[in-house]
Amino acid sequence: MKLGVVGPSDSSHKIKQYLNEIDKEIEVKLYIREKAVQALEVIDVCEEECDAIIFTGCGVSEAVKSKHEIKKPNSFVSRGGTSITKAFLQVRNANMSLERFSIDVVENEILEDLLKEIDINSKEVFSKPFSNQIDEMEYAKWHIKLYKENKIDVMFTGFAGVYNELKKQGYPVFRLEATRPLIKVCYENVKTSYALNKAQSSQIAVEILHLVDYKGSKENYYSNMIKKSEVDKVIVEYVKSIQGSLFNFGRDEYIIFAHRGAINNEINYNKLFKLQNDIKSRGFSLGVGIGIGVTAYQAEANGYKALKRCLDSNDFKIFSIDENETIKGPLGSDNELAYSLIASEEYIIDISNKTGLSCESIVKIMAISEIRQSKVYDTKELADYLGISDRSARRILNKLVEANLARVYAKETSKGGGRPKNLIEILF
Secondary structure, three states: EEEEEEHHHHHHHHHHHHHHHOOOOOOEEEOOOOOOOHHOOOOOHHHHHOEEEEOOOHHHHHHHHOOOOOOOOOOOOOOOHHHHHHHHHHHHOOOOOOOOEEEEEEEEHHHHHHHHHHOOOEEEEEEEEOOOOOOOHHHHHHHHHHHHOOOOOOOOOHHHHHHHHHHHOOOOOOEEEHHHHHHHHHHHHHHHHHHHHHHHHHHHHEEEEEEEEEEEEOHHHHHHHHHHHHHHHHHHHHHHOOEEEEEEEOEEEEEEEEEHHHOOOHEEEHHHHHOOOOOOOOOOOEEEEEEEOOOOOHHHHHHHHHHHHHHHHHHHHHHOOOOOOOOEEOOOOOOOOOOOOOOOHHHHHHHHHHHHOOHHHHHHHHHHHHHOOOOOEEEHHHHHHHHOOOOHHHHHHHHHHHHOOEEEEEEOHHHHHHHEEEHHHHHE
């Protein structure tokens, strides 16, 4: 495994040194950035070059995750018991008092438990747990303000940037460091995630390809045979690119078996979009369904379910269904959703019983509302998101209103006059 470590220099080198001691097989590469927000500058390269990622602290991790979706297994080295204890010992060795201090990053519960455990009776403790809503240097200002108001004698920080700034200004500050026990816990978490990710990538995945508009009349029989042979070549080249196995069923259906890791990713989705366009240029339309499962049978069954969604959609949109019956799609579209086809929650079943709507429709609406960050719809908006007619969308909204699960939120008057549209707020 090639592991990337992202964060300040001191913590990164310490993590690398310890990891090389406990696992000589691991290759560790450092991506040094002294401030948490600067980690965004290296995360793309780190993900491209490494199998998994360790962030030196929660601040670095959250600074990246707030603006970047990390696809590789990752974790961060927390600042827990051993980190605080080590800093307290440094204060004692410097003959300084622990009666009044400020501390950032650490959760209040962890701090309180530790103070009770090691019998430190501090009179004044000011804590500011980590929040990704607070700029890193705001913590430095917070420490300084407390010190100038004579409320504290010593400061503890988990940020390298804050520590360096306070130290430069001459304040009594101590660093909450990444300790060996906490590094080990973090590494075990990453290693477990990596192993799980690798196992999932090795799961069986199936793509069902279905040719549509294949004309078998005598007039174009031979020309279609020639075009069909060209289609076969294009599909074989695609299968070769994902190292899959191809099985041809009849004149218009293909089943491709491959590993999940080769199929379930954006690179392959783009290959499939290109494949659809190449085949369309030869006079055919291509329906695609992606199925994933713990067995070949489950993967193939899910592939056929996903293919049906594709064939029922406009423009042959691609869908995938995984081993947990979670459907995702249309892949690559602005309206891409992921939701479960299995209704396990009682309240979803209850809504279905009250409205007569399917559990899938209800879960889908909930997923759309979460992505939009709004539960207010007009008929056309809901129709566009669900890929149905305006009439069907109006019927769904009316059923929800009748069941007191939605209400008229407002009336919107069109610019050209005419009948105002109801804006409906869904109440679940």
